[in-house]
Amino acid sequence: MKFALRLGIKYKEFLIYGMSMALVLLLLKVMEANFIVFNYRLDFFIGAIAIVFTVLGVWLALKLVKPKVVTQVIEKEVYIENQDKIEIDQKEIAELGISKRELDVLNLMAKGLSNEEIAGKLFISLNTVKTHSSNIFVKLDVKRRTQAVEKAKRLKIIN
Amino acid sequence: MKFALRLGIKYKEFLIYGMSMALVLLLLKVMEANFIVFNYRLDFFIGAIAIVFTVLGVWLALKLVKPKVVTQVIEKEVYIENQDKIEIDQKEIAELGISKRELDVLNLMAKGLSNEEIAGKLFISLNTVKTHSSNIFVKLDVKRRTQAVEKAKRLKIIN
DNA sequence: GCCAAAATCATCCTAAAGTATGAATAAGAT
DNA sequence: ATCTTATTCATACTTTAGGATGATTTTGGC
Numbered sequence: 001m002k003f004a005l006r007l008g009i010k011y012k013e014f015l016i017y018g019m020s021m022a023l024v025l026l027l028l029k030v031m032e033a034n035f036i037v038f039n040y041r042l043d044f045f046i047g048a049i050a051i052v053f054t055v056l057g058v059w060l061a062l063k064l065v066k067p068k069v070v071t072q073v074i075e076k077e078v079y080i081e082n083q084d085k086i087e088i089d090q091k092e093i094a095e096l097g098i099s100k101r102e103l104d105v106l107n108l109m110a111k112g113l114s115n116e117e118i119a120g121k122l123f124i125s126l127n128t129v130k131t132h133s134s135n136i137f138v139k140l141d142v143k144r145r146t147q148a149v150e151k152a153k154r155l156k157i158i159n
Numbered sequence: 160m161k162f163a164l165r166l167g168i169k170y171k172e173f174l175i176y177g178m179s180m181a182l183v184l185l186l187l188k189v190m191e192a193n194f195i196v197f198n199y200r201l202d203f204f205i206g207a208i209a210i211v212f213t214v215l216g217v218w219l220a221l222k223l224v225k226p227k228v229v230t231q232v233i234e235k236e237v238y239i240e241n242q243d244k245i246e247i248d249q250k251e252i253a254e255l256g257i258s259k260r261e262l263d264v265l266n267l268m269a270k271g272l273s274n275e276e277i278a279g280k281l282f283i284s285l286n287t288v289k290t291h292s293s294n295i296f297v298k299l300d301v302k303r304r305t306q307a308v309e310k311a312k313r314l315k316i317i318n
Numbered sequence: 319g320c321c322a323a324a325a326t327c328a329t330c331c332t333a334a335a336g337t338a339t340g341a342a343t344a345a346g347a348t
Numbered sequence: 349a350t351c352t353t354a355t356t357c358a359t360a361c362t363t364t365a366g367g368a369t370g371a372t373t374t375t376g377g378c
Contacts, residue, residue, distance in 0.1 A: 050208060053209040053210075053211075053212035099323085099324060099325080100324085101324075101325060101326090102324095102325095111309060112301065112303055112306025112307070112309045112310070114302075114303060114363095114365085115365070115366095116364080124325085124326070124327085125327055125328085126327095127326085127327050128325075128326050128327060128328095130365075130366070130367090131326080131327080132326095133365080133366075134365095134366065143273075143366085144366085145365075146271040146304060146305055146308065147271030148271075149305060149308070150269065150270060150271040151271070258353090258354060260354075261354095273333095273334065274335065274336095275334080283355085284356075284358085285357095286357055286358060286359085287355075287357060287358095289335075289336070289337090290356080290357080291355085291356095292336075293336065293338090296336080302336085303336085303364085304336090
């Protein structure tokens with residue numbers, strides 16, 4: 001487990017530290033001037049100084065230490081429900097040499113329309129639809145309309 | 160942004176701190192005994208003590224304080240394209256009254272198999288497949304296998 | 319304007335799909 | 349044990365799909 005522990009430059013904290021130190025030293029001067037210091041053992045005075053500055057040091061350290069940043073990447077699974085919006089593979093269409101009209105027929109085929117219904121929708125004869133569908137089967141290398149639809153969806157030619 | 164800032168109990172660090180403090184006070188005693196201290200200004204001595212214990216305090220704090228942990232949660236959206244794994248709507252199947260065998264036929268139908276091929280795969284006769292498919296069409300309220308496949312996929316009966 | 323590809327349509331034929339009906343058997347539930 | 353439902357199969361028939369072939373008409377690019 002790695003963690004970065006760097007000292008940041010925080011002027012405010014240093015300022016407070018400096019002022020505290022000055023205050024303590026000033027206090028010392030006042031005590032010295034009034035001969036208060038030597039009413040007690042020097043040991044205790046030194047000890048007090050040590051404790052105060054230890055506390056100050058601890059405080060300073062806590063203020064200055066930058067927090068360890070743990071980046072936790074949570075993978076949120078988002079299922080795509082829009083099957084309608086699958087992008088159509090134009091390259092594949094071009095490679096297979098499927099024409100616009102054939103694509104029209106293929107799309108209506110995928111919706112479950114009969115050749116006669118397709119003919120009605122596209123204003124062409126049943127024979128023409130048969131010709132188109134036959135060509136589609138050859139180009140898709142399938143034998144039936146159901147296979148054609150299945151393969152076309154798999155190849156993202158239709159949606 | 161929450162972060163935990165707790166003091167851990169680390170005896171080794173406290174021991175080192177205590178020993179350092181004892182050493183400094185011992186040094187002080189020795190200097191005091193030899194009248195070294197007062198050869199210099201008390202100010203400088205006190206300043207030195209302050210600096211030493213500040214450093215000790217900082218060191219102690221860094222050792223004792225568990226690093227502030229900032230947990231940064233980044234949600235990464237992972238898109239899943241698995242159309243195969245669309246859950247099948249068992250309720251719909253039950254509501255439509257589609258039997259297991261009919262579902263078998265429907266699934267193979269969706270793969271583009273002919274009735275004869277389905278019969279071969281399921282080890283039943285062509286006539287049986289026709290009976291099943293006819294029943295499927297009635298239950299799905301469609302007229303052709305292509306429509307059946309289209310509607311079945313839409314209703315998530317098959318995938 | 320010409321040419322190739324795309325789109326259109328027709329005819330004939332076969333294969334597959336779908337309908338209707340009846341019936342036997344297996345499996346599960348009450 | 350009985351009754352219903354699912355599964356199986358058959359036969360006869362109709363409709364639709366698909367294959368093969370040929371031909372005409374648009375249409376877009378050079």
